[in-house]
Amino acid sequence: MPRTKITPLICVEDGELAAAELPEAHRSWAEANSFAGQRGRLLALPAGDGGLAGYLFGLGDAAERPSLVTGLAGAALGSGTYRLEGAYGDPTLAAIGFQLGAYRFDRYRSGRAAPKLAIPGRADADEVARLVEAAVLARDLINTPANDLGPDAFEREIRAFAAARKMKIKVIAGDDLLRANFPMIHAVGRASVQAPRLVDLSWGDARHPKVTLVGKGVTFDTGGLDIKAASGMLLMKKDMGGAANVLGLAHAIVSAKLRLRLRVLIPIVENSIAGAAFRPGDVLTSRQGMTVEIGNTDAEGRLILADALALADEESPELLLDMATLTGAARVALGPDLPPLYSTDDALARALMEAGAAADDPLWQMPLWSPYDGMMSSKIADVNNAGSGGFAGSVTAALFLRRFVANAAAWVHLDIFGWAPEARPSRPVGGTDQGIRAVYGVLRQRYPQ
The missing domain is CATH 3.40.630.10 (Zn peptidases)
Structure with missing residues (x-):
């Protein structure tokens, strides 16, 4: 059975791109696209083979962002499985936020598949699920x-x-x-x-x-x-x-x-x-x-x-x-x-x-x-x-x-x-x-x- 591909979602606080410890090519790509961790912004990261290496996700200002800000990523991303990386804060809240943002009500129409999240290891998976x-x-x-x-x-x-x-x-x-x-x-x-x-x-x-x-x-x-x-x-x-x-x-x-x-x-x-x-x-x-x-x-x-x-x-x-x-x-x-x-x-x-x-x-x-x-x-x-x-x-x-x-x-x-x-x-x-x-x-x- 083939392994599920998991795409990294690297969370970055506003103005803290340097702290994200990205490879030089990805940091330069982010700067060229004016990505600085703005709240809710997603930026696809290219892989060397022309594919997708992952996404940068802006958390916004730490003093002003809601604790479930990762829901913005869940709402914007397409189907697939994602893994949170970077400075996303409380892992349980981050996982809850992503999945609530990914919610779709498709009972009466065919909709795009919702993204899935690999629950962070430090999160309380049972609490997230309930x-x-x-x-x-x-x-x-x-x-x-x-x-x-x-x-x-x-x-x-x-x-x-x-x-x-x-x-x-x-x-x-x-x-x-x-x-x-x-x-x-x-x-x-x-x-x-x-x-x-x-x-x-x-x-x-x-x-x-x-x-x-x-x-x-x-x-x-x-x-x-x-x-x-x-x-x-x-x-x-x-x-x-x-x-x-x-x-x-x-x-x-x-x-x-x-x-x-x-x-x-x-x-x-x-x-x-x-x-x-x-x-x-x-x-x-x-x-x-x-x-x-x-x-x-x-x-x-x-x-x-x-x-x-x-x-x-x-x-x-x-x-x-x-x-x-x-x-x-x-x-x-x-x-x-x-x-x-x-x-x-x-x-x-x-x-x-x-x-x-x-x-x-x-x-x-x-x-x-x-x-x-x-x-x-x-x-x-x-x-x-x-x-x-x-x-x-x-x-x-x-x-x-x-x-x-x-x-x-x-x-x-x-x-x-x-x-x-x-x-x-x-x-x-x-x-x-x-x-x-x-x-x-x-x-x-x-x-x-």
Whole structure:
């Protein structure tokens, strides 16, 4: 069997070409082509026989480059197997970055083969594999359109996910949601031809600390009777991005065999328009017993999360964390690349931000500003699902969710976007992972194998 050809990828910091210890012919070639280690630049190196000796890859300025900058090489290179050389820094992060940059979503078209990486010997190969697989899992799910990933198909995907990891699974669907006291999940999803459901996964030793993850699983969001404009619906296949990222995080946790008892709750609905759709002005009674006036049917994600959070909270987990593509206001405040983080534990929030910064998975803490609770007041119910006045939409959404968490020792809410509108190092355009590496980094420290 022929040996796989491995092409060197020599990483060079900006202005440090001399330190790369290149052969004189390659150094002269780099200088003639004005290569000085500029971030993201690739330069092919000729071999003496007229073939390819390898590539130079610019890392950019050490003080400014993201830790997954090698993703730029993964995105730009063609098929083949490559080996990192030079001053590429942490080998595990460099390998993760390259492979995430090489990600392609080619389910619906024939695409060029993605480049492969020979994992550096000093890298933690298992950690590379689990975090790349976690991100790819989330990206593939988000990128899949709703005609192929409605509630029925999403449940099948999760069942396969659970079976592959020996996780226990329970699903409550359709009118059984009413009998099991999940009225808001039922109300949001009942207009769809595919029934709403709640998927409940569990894994690990019941004696270990309880960590529960909740992911918003709206497979498509029309806005309901408060219908979105056509432009607002174009990306709504990604409204299950919270659930996709929670599954990616669950994969990393199970793969690493962290010492915790994991529970994953995913309410799955399609927010459709039909005669059975819930209406503006309706009053719903939540699982917790709180009544909710519907100010806007397009604020549906917080309704299904509320029932799931209430269930999770009943067993008083040590950590309760939800991810959701919840508000456009979060993107107005912090843009698509920096998800807001809300938490009842400031020390935990700081740890998550530090872990995110180290893993090129940034998060930014926002305040649970209690005076804004009044923006969700209702004259006929305990609370309105939509804040009045248009101010602080991400904050008021987080405050709404906080009402359904009373017993968990710590609660974290990530208002993610789940989409990369422009290519970034390790993040091609399209559905993307957010929060997985940051949260996993903290959990790995708290609950090591």
